[in-house]
Amino acid sequence: MRIVGIEGTAWAASAALYDAETDDVVIESDPYEPDSGGIHPREAAEHMGAAIPEVVSTILDHAAATASEYGDGLDIDAVAFSRGPGLGPCLRIVGTAARALAQTLSVPLVGVNHMVAHLEIGRHRSGFESPVCLNASGANAHLLGYHDGRYRILGETMDTGVGNAIDKFTRHLDWSHPGGPKVEKRAKEGKYHDLPYVVKGMDFSFSGIMSAAKDAVDDGVPVEDVCAGLQETIFAMLTEVAERALSLTGTDELVLGGGVGQNERLREMLASMCEQRGAEFYAPEPRFLRDNAGMIAVLGAKMFRAGDTIEVSESSVDPNFRPDEVAVTWRGSDES
Ligand code: ATP
Structure with a gap:
């Protein structure tokens, strides 16, 4: 199973390809670096608008180059994206990119809570229960x-x-x-x-x-x-x-x-x-500690395997998405 992840809650425009069979994660990121001061939401969103297509395109090129010779197309099973929490203007760009990609590839969409992804990447890689x-x-x-x-x-x-x-x-x-x-x-x-x-x-x-x-x-x-x-x-x-x-x-x-x-x-x-x-x-x-799409793709794979996908019509982003709002569907015996 191969999942594309897209992240862009604040400063990191990032896309990743996760191969659940090999556990390989390839991440392409482009950070927003303010000229002065802190993160400005409008400037961050402008960065996302320019950088998300670039990082996604690089990951799709990688997917094409590594696709199974027996399959067709890019060998991608689902598209996962950060639904929140984060800056609204940035999240909306990520959500739009993820919906467009999922529909173009005719694969399911998975909406990931960014903070749960920060936790799950540690649980996944440590093997802790x-x-x-x-x-x-x-x-x-x-x-x-x-x-x-x-x-x-x-x-x-x-x-x-x-x-x-x-x-x-x-x-x-x-x-x-x-x-x-x-x-x-x-x-x-x-x-x-x-x-x-x-x-x-x-x-x-x-x-x-x-x-x-x-x-x-x-x-x-x-x-x-x-x-x-x-x-x-x-x-x-x-x-x-x-x-x-x-x-x-x-x-x-x-x-x-x-x-x-x-x-x-x-x-x-x-x-x-x-x-x-x-x-x-x-x-x-x-x-995997700083914001990155690898953690979104890894949790996206667990959710996809559990059947936890969303319809495009229900995939609106949520800047205040708290981790305890998420029903954890993926923890169980068939989890990888
Ligand atoms: P969130 O995940 O809550 O949306 P975020 O989008 O701001 O957070 P992160 O990548 O998790 O992004 O964290 C960025 C923060 O990490 C920045 O505030 C930065 O100053 C801090 N940071 C980065 N490196 C270090 C370090 N070596 N020591 C302390 N703080 C650090």
């Missing part, structure tokens, strides 16, 4: 656990996503987007600077920490020290709540998803916490 997932991405931060046919949100940010919070801090410093890798680099040169630590029950908040970090820089604290304090504080918060989610669910498997998961210090803290409690930890390789 029922992990808790920490999604640490740009626009989101939450802990997911499976119960009774759905991924339940065990804890989440009460304000901004974790990556967006870091990016807001770096915008204050006039650093270019994305800020996360730059904070990671500078933090290595700094000493810990104390910042507020905000965990309430299973939820957490980043906005007060970011204001305190901006104030500290304005007050003359060395920027490396603020970066070090920022990373230690927000990643300790995420690690604390991840540990509590493991404890509450009785699960001993943790997977990491989302672009902030590329951060070495976050992975180190989570791995150390898991080791101390005898749990297993898995973080996918970076190409």
Whole structure:
């Protein structure tokens, strides 16, 4: 079975071909990089409009070159796309491209929740059965656990996503987007600077920490020290709540998803916490952590196999699509 995935919820215009028999995933991505400031929804949508046809075309060329010699056409069984959450103008372009491609190829359409895809790619590649997932991405931060046919949100940010919070801090410093890798680099040169630590029950908040970090820089604290304090504080918060989610669910498997998961210090803290409690930890390789169509194609294949496809007339996108709205149809004995 071969599935095309299309992703474009915010900054990454991406298409992928997933071959479920070989487990090979080929991804073609074209990132939107703002000239200044953060992600501007209109500019991001303009980028999607130009880049999605290009990345899809490259993946279709690859599909043609690798199609089974016994089949006909491109040897594609379904088209999966990100239905949300994400920026509405970007999602609409992705949805239109996916519908057009599915209809042109006369194959079913699969509508994927982007955050569930961040989780499922980790579950798929780790081989874990029922992990808790920490999604640490740009626009989101939450802990997911499976119960009774759905991924339940065990804890989440009460304000901004974790990556967006870091990016807001770096915008204050006039650093270019994305800020996360730059904070990671500078933090290595700094000493810990104390910042507020905000965990309430299973939820957490980043906005007060970011204001305190901006104030500290304005007050003359060395920027490396603020970066070090920022990373230690927000990643300790995420690690604390991840540990509590493991404890509450009785699960001993943790997977990491989302672009902030590329951060070495976050992975180190989570791995150390898991080791101390005898749990297993898995973080996918970076190409599957940041936004990418590979994870959409892989979850799309599981959903397609479970018969979880949608009609074009019902395939509208949803910028606020929460993971717990998704009925999980694909988990079971015939899952690959
Ligand atoms: P979502 O999946 O919620 O829609 P998103 O579309 O913003 O999020 P992701 O690719 O998951 O995209 O994450 C992008 C974020 O990851 C950006 O905020 C960026 O600063 C952050 N990021 C990237 N690399 C690192 C790093 N090494 N350390 C910390 N943050 C990082």
